Amino acid sequence: MTTSGTCPRTGTAPWSTPWRPGWTCATTGRWPGWTSRREAWPSRRSRGRRRPARTSWSRSPLGALKNDVPRFVPPLPPERTGAVHRLGFGRYEKVALAFDEAFWRRAGWSHLVLFPPEATEPAAWVFDLDAFGAGPVLVCHTFHSATGHLAGAPPAAAASRVTDMLSAALGAPCPEPVAVAVTGWAEDPYTSGAYTHVPPGSSNADPDLLGTPVAGRLLFAGEHTQSARLGYADGAMTSGVREAKRLLGTSTVALGRLTDRA
Numbered sequence: 532m533t534t535s536g537t538c539p540r541t542g543t544a545p546w547s548t549p550w551r552p553g554w555t556c557a558t559t560g561r562w563p564g565w566t567s568r569r570e571a572w573p574s575r576r577s578r579g580r581r582r583p584a585r586t587s588w589s590r591s592p593l594g595a596l597k598n599d600v601p602r603f604v605p606p607l608p609p610e611r612t613g614a615v616h617r618l619g620f621g622r623y624e625k626v627a628l629a630f631d632e633a634f635w636r637r638a639g640w641s642h643l644v645l646f647p648p649e650a651t652e653p654a655a656w657v658f659d660l661d662a663f664g665a666g667p668v669l670v671c672h673t674f675h676s677a678t679g680h681l682a683g684a685p686p687a688a689a690a691s692r693v694t695d696m697l698s699a700a701l702g703a704p705c706p707e708p709v710a711v712a713v714t715g716w717a718e719d720p721y722t723s724g725a726y727t728h729v730p731p732g733s734s735n736a737d738p739d740l741l742g743t744p745v746a747g748r749l750l751f752a753g754e755h756t757q758s759a760r761l762g763y764a765d766g767a768m769t770s771g772v773r774e775a776k777r778l779l780g781t782s783t784v785a786l787g788r789l790t791d792r793a
């Protein structure tokens with residue numbers, strides 16, 4: 532999906548619109564993926580009038596930004612889009628197979644690392660969920676180039692690829708799974724992959740740059756906006772805390788449970 536957002540009154544983007552108290556103008560705070568400070572904490576002086584967002588916040592993943600989702604009008608500065616395109620956004624998908632019984636356990640097997648027939652392809656990790664008491668389920672973790680075999684393929688085809696590898700590893704035909712689930716993070720336009728990495732030609736300065744505001748009022752969070760814990764959920768959370776402090780102008784923020792806000 533492509534979104535562009537200009538103020539209907541001024542025809543300008545929110546971060547290029549000077550903040551002028553008293554303006555009546557549709558806030559851009561309801562853009563998908565955006566949070567507006569003004570919308571979250573409306574000013575008393577607004578008396579019901581809507582004002583342009585003074586500060587906006589994007590936490591779109593790097594993969595979406597690479598695909599111009601959301602579209603920024605005016606465009607982001609070239610040094611910023613350069614960093615977006617220099618960084619890599621890897622793929623990581625899972626194929627979950629449920630069976631009638633944990634046949635691999637009878638053979639004395641549990642978690643597996645499967646090497647595909649193609650020597651150039653990465654190994655797949657197979658997690659035995661039965662070992663965790665979750666029933667006769669195997670989850671095959673598939674990385675980057677190997678995910679090409681799953682892209683756009685029906686679940687049955689993805690399952691066959693995994694059961695073929697299992698049959699080869701076990702030296703016996705693998706039973707047909709009774710249920711299959713396949714993730715599709717790379718096909719999701721709001722994610723377009725799994726997580727950021729720093730390929731040759733890029734450096735940790737790129738994600739750090741992506742964590743700085745544009746024009747002092749367009750803020751960015753997400754795992755790709757910091758280099759300390761690139762690719763990890765805790766890096767994403769830390770970046771959100773960082774931007775919340777910046778937005779509120781405070782040195783600390785209190786974290787609550789989501790249910791507390793209901």
Ligand SMILES: Cc1cc2nc3c(=O)[nH]c(=O)nc-3n(C[C@H](O)[C@H](O)[C@H](O)COP(=O)(O)OP(=O)(O)OC[C@H]3O[C@@H](n4cnc5c(N)ncnc54)[C@H](O)[C@@H]3O)c2cc1C
Nearest residue numbers: 563564591592601623721725726753754762763764765767
């Ligand atoms: C298969 C897999 C396994 C992983 N395992 C681990 C692990 O074990 N440990 C770990 O630390 N990390 C793991 N990660 C990485 C971790 O999930 C990410 O680093 C983390 O979720 C990134 O958080 P984020 O907030 O930056 O982005 P996301 O979690 O992707 O959140 C961004 C959100 O914004 C939404 N969005 C995007 N664009 C728009 C829009 N225009 N409008 C509205 N909504 C929008 C997206 O739908 C999404 O919900 C894994 C990732 C994958 C794919």
